[in-house]
Amino acid sequence: MLSENMQHQVSVDLMKKEDLQEILVIEQASFPTPWTEGMFLDELKTENAQCLVVKIEMNGKAVIAAYIIFWFVADEVHLHNLAVKFEFRRQGLAYSLMTLMKEIAEQVEIKRQTLEVRESNRGAINLYRKCGFVVKGKRSQYYTDTCEDALVMWAEGQQEEQNG
Numbered sequence: 565m566l567s568e569n570m571q572h573q574v575s576v577d578l579m580k581k582e583d584l585q586e587i588l589v590i591e592q593a594s595f596p597t598p599w600t601e602g603m604f605l606d607e608l609k610t611e612n613a614q615c616l617v618v619k620i621e622m623n624g625k626a627v628i629a630a631y632i633i634f635w636f637v638a639d640e641v642h643l644h645n646l647a648v649k650f651e652f653r654r655q656g657l658a659y660s661l662m663t664l665m666k667e668i669a670e671q672v673e674i675k676r677q678t679l680e681v682r683e684s685n686r687g688a689i690n691l692y693r694k695c696g697f698v699v700k701g702k703r704s705q706y707y708t709d710t711c712e713d714a715l716v717m718w719a720e721g722q723q724e725e726q727n728g
């Protein structure tokens with residue numbers, strides 16, 4: 565469920581090529597090395613990629629507030645991208661999208677989910693822990709822009725971490 569503070573109509577739709585202009589603005593404001601338009605177009609063409617956007621109706625216009633991209637790989641879900649537009653953060657949108665990813669995976673009987681996250685990205689790490697992910701490994705200097713390590717996190721279908 566989305567936060568009750570969310571005053572406007574909220575919907576989740578499949579990402580379309582026409583959404584990319586707005587998505588690229590969010591992407592560039594969210595990551596040190598943002599994905600390019602070509603990278604998003606590749607995801608849209610990939611059969612096992614699920615690309616979803618959250619739209620919020622404001623003054624009669626649907627604004628893109630967040631997006632998520634994940635892949636089904638054998639019996640696993642791999643999170644590839646997740647971002648929320650700055651003004652819509654801390655209202656539960658990312659948590660809702662992560663919950664939706666888990667529910668969609670469960671519909672095809674996939675329970676194992678994995679992702680990589682920058683070691684310094686405390687907000688995202690907190691989010692993933694809240695979604696039941698735990699750190700299972702580290703990829704050294706995975707992010708070539710800052711030489712930062714990636715934490716490899718996994719969730720196996722459990723709910724929120726007990727001592728989280």
Ligand SMILES: CC(C)(COP(=O)(O)OP(=O)(O)OC[C@H]1O[C@@H](n2cnc3c(N)ncnc32)[C@H](O)[C@@H]1OP(=O)(O)O)[C@@H](O)C(=O)NCCC(=O)NCCS
Nearest residue numbers: 594646647648653654655656657658659681687688690691
């Ligand atoms: C990380 C991000 C997706 C979180 O989106 P969001 O919609 O603001 O997150 P939510 O409101 O659903 O937060 C859920 C939980 O995540 C954690 N969290 C989210 N943002 C946080 C922050 N800035 N600091 C600390 N914890 C945070 C909290 O535990 C939060 O629960 P709480 O609000 O009850 O404390 C968003 O900040 C973002 O787009 N960041 C830039 C892109 C990015 O880092 N993406 C992830 C790449 S791995």
